[in-house]
Amino acid sequence: MKALIHEIGVIDKQGNKHPVNFNKGLNIVTGKSSTGKSALIEIFDYCFGSGENTIPKGVITTSAATYYVAFSVNEEDMVIARDPELSTKAFFRRIDVFNSAKIESEFFNTTYFRPLKEFNKHLRDFFLDINDVDESLVARANRKNNAKAATPSIRSFSSFMLQHQNLVANKHALFYRFDQKEKCDQVIEHTKIFLGLVDQKFFHLSQEKERLSTDIKRFERQKETNKRTSESYKKNVGPVLSQLYALMGFKGEPLSLEKVLRHPQDAKDQLDDIIVPERINHNSDAITQRYNNLKLARNQKTAELRKLQRQATSINKHIQEEQRLVDNVKQFSSPKHVHISASVCPFCHTEKDTLRQSAEKLQQAITKVSGSLAQARPMKAKFESSLVDVQRNIEIVCRAQTELNQQITEIEKTEKKLVKQKSLYESILMQKAKLFTLLDTLNMADDAELEKQIKGLSKQIKNINKDLRKYDVQKGLESASAKVNKYMAEVGSHFEFEASYKPINLHFSFETFDLYHLSPESEKTYLRSMGSGANWLYCHVTLFLALHKYFAELGDKCAIPSILFLDQPTQVYFPNFNRDISDSFEEQKNQEAQQRTGKERALDEDIKAVENLFSQLSIYCNELELHNGFSPQIIVTDHADGLTLSNGASFESLVNGNRWRSRGLIEPVHYVQEDEQ
Numbered sequence: 001m002k003a004l005i006h007e008i009g010v011i012d013k014q015g016n017k018h019p020v021n022f023n024k025g026l027n028i029v030t031g032k033s034s035t036g037k038s039a040l041i042e043i044f045d046y047c048f049g050s051g052e053n054t055i056p057k058g059v060i061t062t063s064a065a066t067y068y069v070a071f072s073v074n075e076e077d078m079v080i081a082r083d084p085e086l087s088t089k090a091f092f093r094r095i096d097v098f099n100s101a102k103i104e105s106e107f108f109n110t111t112y113f114r115p116l117k118e119f120n121k122h123l124r125d126f127f128l129d130i131n132d133v134d135e136s137l138v139a140r141a142n143r144k145n146n147a148k149a150a151t152p153s154i155r156s157f158s159s160f161m162l163q164h165q166n167l168v169a170n171k172h173a174l175f176y177r178f179d180q181k182e183k184c185d186q187v188i189e190h191t192k193i194f195l196g197l198v199d200q201k202f203f204h205l206s207q208e209k210e211r212l213s214t215d216i217k218r219f220e221r222q223k224e225t226n227k228r229t230s231e232s233y234k235k236n237v238g239p240v241l242s243q244l245y246a247l248m249g250f251k252g253e254p255l256s257l258e259k260v261l262r263h264p265q266d267a268k269d270q271l272d273d274i275i276v277p278e279r280i281n282h283n284s285d286a287i288t289q290r291y292n293n294l295k296l297a298r299n300q301k302t303a304e305l306r307k308l309q310r311q312a313t314s315i316n317k318h319i320q321e322e323q324r325l326v327d328n329v330k331q332f333s334s335p336k337h338v339h340i341s342a343s344v345c346p347f348c349h350t351e352k353d354t355l356r357q358s359a360e361k362l363q364q365a366i367t368k369v370s371g372s373l374a375q376a377r378p379m380k381a382k383f384e385s386s387l388v389d390v391q392r393n394i395e396i397v398c399r400a401q402t403e404l405n406q407q408i409t410e411i412e413k414t415e416k417k418l419v420k421q422k423s424l425y426e427s428i429l430m431q432k433a434k435l436f437t438l439l440d441t442l443n444m445a446d447d448a449e450l451e452k453q454i455k456g457l458s459k460q461i462k463n464i465n466k467d468l469r470k471y472d473v474q475k476g477l478e479s480a481s482a483k484v485n486k487y488m489a490e491v492g493s494h495f496e497f498e499a500s501y502k503p504i505n506l507h508f509s510f511e512t513f514d515l516y517h518l519s520p521e522s523e524k525t526y527l528r529s530m531g532s533g534a535n536w537l538y539c540h541v542t543l544f545l546a547l548h549k550y551f552a553e554l555g556d557k558c559a560i561p562s563i564l565f566l567d568q569p570t571q572v573y574f575p576n577f578n579r580d581i582s583d584s585f586e587e588q589k590n591q592e593a594q595q596r597t598g599k600e601r602a603l604d605e606d607i608k609a610v611e612n613l614f615s616q617l618s619i620y621c622n623e624l625e626l627h628n629g630f631s632p633q634i635i636v637t638d639h640a641d642g643l644t645l646s647n648g649a650s651f652e653s654l655v656n657g658n659r660w661r662s663r664g665l666i667e668p669v670h671y672v673q674e675d676e677q
Helices: 037-047 059-063 116-124 137-142 154-161 181-194 200-248 257-262 264-274 286-331 354-375 380-419 424-444 448-469 473-492 533-557 575-579 585-595 603-628 651-655
Strands: 003-012 017-021 026-031 064-073 076-082 089-094 113-115 506-508 515-518 524-526 563-567 633-638
Touching: 003 037, 003 059, 003 563, 003 633, 026 037, 026 603, 026 651, 037 064, 037 076, 037 563, 037 633, 059 064, 089 116, 113 116, 116 154, 137 200, 154 181, 154 533, 154 563, 181 473, 200 257, 200 286, 200 380, 200 424, 200 448, 257 264, 264 424, 286 380, 380 424, 473 506, 473 533, 506 533, 533 563, 533 603, 585 603, 603 633, 603 651
Parallel strands: 026 633, 563 633
Antiparallel strands: 003 017, 003 064, 064 076, 076 089, 089 113, 506 515, 515 524
């Protein structure tokens, strides 16, 4: 997202304004220690919706009444601010055109302050148009109070924009706020949104797909239930229909069971014409034949039941025998020693060892048998499985036998009614009513309508899948990572990595946010395993320049603001500058040169490395401006000054008056209780 900071400033308690102005492209704020350079990144972060005020304690925090940032998003100017006394609120005010002169104490009217949570959502709307990122409504329903998933926040942008002093050359961390797992996970999860790979429609489509899929599963379950219900009733229709035909005295079937089941409603209409008093055959023995057939079938089921019961008894006996054998084997132990005296002939006193040999063979046989018994494979599980199968078959046969008994009993009851002078047609009508009730149940279980609904829903899902394929998030993330890797190779080639990492081949993944160097032997070396602060610094700078180059290439598709803060990146070269209180950078350099021992690298070499770093930043901004029509705004706060850049750019123009050697953010400079570097 094209963004530009016009001004960062402080309104002190006396109403005085302390502004720092910035231009597009590369901006440098240079100065000695404790002048407020590092406070700029903290002021921006605080005004950008941070719930915590991390501005270094000292003159600035003691003096400040209001912190503010004037910036533009896609050429829409606005001012955001924070009042330390109103920690739970933030200021937002749109302006037609930025005019620094109009931003004064009275500008920050209390009516423009709003609750911080509301402020963050309002500011987010300038970067993102999205308020629901749930892909699953089921997952939402499982959350407490049916809460929505966390929506993208402007706070996540900070991870891509801010490289604090303790982060810019850190080997353990790359991104701001990633030490908090929840925030880290949210940034990674929302990256596909930030990069424009998905929009609000994607999430609504995902939700609708899940809803329709759930409906299809529900209808499929209903179909299965209907099928089981229908099959159950179909089994009952046959006997009832046969009983009806037998009572009517029909020898054949006027309407087959198959036709009745295929079209239940039509069958009812036809049976109304068939089951009439004048068609009753009083001389037919059809009911008697049915009665005999039912009894014969019952006898067969009884015989089948007895057979299965004998099988169950036999299997149970085998299980018991095996258990008894196992228990006996556990108690059995083979003899370890055999003592046999030699046999001596009483007449010739000759010894025979035949008995000894037989005893040894017997011992070997006993050992072999006991070993075989001990190693015998158990059969209990197989027996138990067989028993379960037999018991299930017994249940099936018992149910069939019960149904036959009911049909036989029903015939016997009908005959008793006839003996008591009850009408045969009355019994027929009762049987007909029973049949029609079953047929009505079959009509209710008809799943033609369900199938129609399933087809309709499946068609909708097909269309949704077609729309979702346009997003292809996985491919998009892989493509984005490949682009960033390509840009890192270009950017990194201009920095002074150690020889063992040349040519630098950094790889980054938008899916994991890991960064590593891939050697020609395909060995991965992660940032934490690289040596020297310079390597760590260049990894950070290379990655973030590549990221912002990719963001700029995406243009309005990318929600991340095109702003990057680098706070004191040269500290790896000038570690002693944290106590820089000199009136000029030249003076500080001379002190540094005197403090270095002969074993340390020459100061001139470090100066060249620093000049190269700033030169590459300048070249980077100029090239992107030329290529995209705008450049990410890079704000560097550092001690370095008076550098000669290789591209001919004027270092003085990049500083643009923001040199704090004789002053600071709050004038005049005070050092008492000031910790800011």
